[in-house]
Amino acid sequence: MEALAALAALTGDEAKAASAAGSAGFAYGLAAIGPGIGIGYLVGKSVEAMARQPEAAGMVRTTMFLGIAFTEALALIGFVVFILIGL
Amino acid sequence: MIALEFPPINEILRWKDLFPGFNKIAIIAVAAALIATIIFLLAGNKDPKQAPKGVRNFAESIVEFIENGIIMQTMGRDGLGWTPFLMSIFTFIYLCNVPGIIPFLQMPATARMALPMFLSLLVWIVFIGTGFKHQGLGYLKSSLFPPGVPKALYILVTPIEFISTFLVRPFSLTVRLFANMLAGHILLVTFALLSEALFQAEGNPGLIPVGVLPLFMLIFLTAFEVLVAFLQAYIFTILTAVYIGGAAHPEH
Numbered sequence: 001m002e003a004l005a006a007l008a009a010l011t012g013d014e015a016k017a018a019s020a021a022g023s024a025g026f027a028y029g030l031a032a033i034g035p036g037i038g039i040g041y042l043v044g045k046s047v048e049a050m051a052r053q054p055e056a057a058g059m060v061r062t063t064m065f066l067g068i069a070f071t072e073a074l075a076l077i078g079f080v081v082f083i084l085i086g087l
Numbered sequence: 088m089i090a091l092e093f094p095p096i097n098e099i100l101r102w103k104d105l106f107p108g109f110n111k112i113a114i115i116a117v118a119a120a121l122i123a124t125i126i127f128l129l130a131g132n133k134d135p136k137q138a139p140k141g142v143r144n145f146a147e148s149i150v151e152f153i154e155n156g157i158i159m160q161t162m163g164r165d166g167l168g169w170t171p172f173l174m175s176i177f178t179f180i181y182l183c184n185v186p187g188i189i190p191f192l193q194m195p196a197t198a199r200m201a202l203p204m205f206l207s208l209l210v211w212i213v214f215i216g217t218g219f220k221h222q223g224l225g226y227l228k229s230s231l232f233p234p235g236v237p238k239a240l241y242i243l244v245t246p247i248e249f250i251s252t253f254l255v256r257p258f259s260l261t262v263r264l265f266a267n268m269l270a271g272h273i274l275l276v277t278f279a280l281l282s283e284a285l286f287q288a289e290g291n292p293g294l295i296p297v298g299v300l301p302l303f304m305l306i307f308l309t310a311f312e313v314l315v316a317f318l319q320a321y322i323f324t325i326l327t328a329v330y331i332g333g334a335a336h337p338e339h
Contacts, residue, residue: 062325065321069263069326073259073262076263076266079266079270083096
């Protein structure tokens, strides 16, 4: 309750900074969900493929890194937004 | 309570100018270029007929990694002519990333936006130029109007392809490298500050042993950054190879 009262007492720029800090956390947290699921799924499937066919491991690994790079970009854009609005 | 004051982002990333327009990040970038050049010049002066050893052995293993690990996997045999370009990109980015974990330097030069941005603009120009060189104006046709799509869908597909090929590619190359190195740097700063604040907790000596935990995390993250520095250089190079390979040979 004390924190809420303190939040209500803020004015102008302070309130803006407080809400920016809060929404920065949300921005990064939400941006990390999708890529987290995506990378987990991608690497899991790649490990499965490598275990089934060890002779194709080199090719699978290259493609896996490509896929990770594309999936990870979303999380990283979220991180940049976090820096831009939060700090 | 402990006093934990996280410094503003400028204090973590901005270094003092040594003289106007030239700070330590520029020194790291120049040093990275010089070190790679010197290593390969030294290696190039060795007698190629003898069995390679020392610096030549090292340089040959890098070339072999670029050829077998990147070009043969993405562009095939035709792409071997791109070895010098891709190898300069790889060594430069790696040597710019690695100072992030070298004591007293502790700053990856690629954690500032400018360096990755110019590298990816260079890659952008190179892959578009390759496309026009190999296919002429057909490059625009094959990249904007992918074959095998119903004619009516081109209204939707062409703008998407334009944005994803010509605008998002350089942007995502930049942001991927920059944000990864920046995130690693901020993580290291956070855990270093946390353990420092816990070790120096005044009036609450019970907190001092707890400071060992973020210290272990810091050591673990430093080891992780060794991996990230290599991986980001590898991913940047492999994406460059994919873009150039895609521009040189259209998909049928």
